[in-house]
Amino acid sequence: MADLETLRARKGAVRRSEVPSNVVAGLNRxxxxxxxxVEFLVIDHVKLFKAVRPTLSLEDAAAKKIGAAIKRLASEGVMQRLVATGAAFHxxxxxxxxxxxxxQQMATHPSDVVRNWAAYxxxxxxxxxxxxxxxxxRKFATDPNMGVREIAWMCVRLPAADSIVSDIERLHPLARNKNHLARRFAIEVSRPCxxxxxHIPDLKKRPEIAEELLTLCREDATKYxxxxxxNWLNDASKTRPDYVQELCARWLAECDSPHTRRITHRALRTLRKKA
Known part of the structure; x- marks a missing residue:
């Protein structure tokens, strides 16, 4: 197999059939x-579990039970497999x-899929x-791998969508965090759609619930x-166009920065298409 460091610097294939066999082998190991x-979708979760099982502090009986669950999930969609595998471990x-x-062994594993299992x-x-x-x-939200970062907010949203509405102020410290990945997580986890x-119906009907949270990032210098x-505001514009238009106008009046202008321009894209 080619040097792992060389493979880690690779560019991803465009089609599954184009993923090199040595990359597939490395992913499955x-x-x-x-x-x-594309690479994420070619990973064989059954092979992956067999390969990483010796690195996990699992008793044989537990490993056998989890392995059987992963095997049963082989025909399911990738998201269903991730959710169910995390549940099987738990x-x-x-x-x-x-x-x-x-x-902890899984959360720090070289494989992004194994880290996703931990998140779930x-x-x-x-x-x-x-x-x-x-x-x-938070460790998943600030992960170097974009796929893990996407899983991070879904793993919180799936079981706690109601809390995102009732306890939304708990996201404010993340929105103030020095790490832009943490700030992005705070916004992404609370998107109405x-x-x-x-979806979160309460936020679709009353997006103003999240106004303080959004305002914390209205001048963020990071495009991510x-x-x-x-995107949060564009979601909201589909059910509350009046609110999104008013908020964008107010933001521009209060802080006409290039960052705010870019955010508001993108936020209103669906409304511009409808106009």
């Missing part, structure tokens, strides 16, 4: 993380002293408070965060 969605290890150790272990844990979910999701995730704020 857990030695490489995917660099795009349920199998719920009463085990090794749970947190296995979780928290999704399945009904005992976690919203504050604790945010705390544990989340991508690949259920700007795009998230703009």
């Amino acid at each position: 857990g030695e490489l993380e995917s660099v795009n969605l 349920e199998t290890l719920a009463d085990s002293d090794a749970r947190e150790e296995v979780y 272990m928290d999704t399945a844990d009904t005992k976690l408070t919203f504050a604790k979910r945010l705390q544990r999701a 989340g991508v690949w995730c259920k 965060v700007q795009d998230s704020v703009a």
Whole structure:
């Protein structure tokens, strides 16, 4: 196999059939993380679990149970597999002293899919408070891999959508964080019409609930965060165009910065198409 460092610097293939065999092998052995969605989709989760199992502090019985669950999920969609695999780990290890150790081993694993399994272990844990979910999701929200960062907000939103509305102020410290990835997470997790995730009806009807949160990032210098704020408002414009137009006008009147201008321009794109 080619040098791992060389492979880690690769560009991702455009089609599944174009992913080199040595890259597929590295992904399935857990030695490489995917660099795009195409690679992410070629990973064989059954092979991956067999390869990483020796690196996890799992007893044989637990490993056998989790492995069987992953095998049963082979025909499911990738998101369903991730959610169910995380749940299988959580349920199998719920009463085990090794749970947190296995979780940490997975959360820091070279494979992005294994890190995603760890994130979804928290999704399945009904005992976690919203504050604790945010705390544990932060490492995934600031992960170098974009796929893991997307999973981070979905893992919080799936079990705690109601808390995003009732306790939205808990996202404010993240929106003030020095790390732009944490700021982006705070906005993305609260989008009214989340991508690949259920909508939050209260935010579609009353987007003003999140105004203070959005305002914290209205002058953000990072395009990654700007795009998230703009997409949040574009979501809201589909159900509350009046509010989004008024807010954008007010922002521009209060802080006519190039960052705010870019956010508001992108936020109003759907309304411009309808005009």
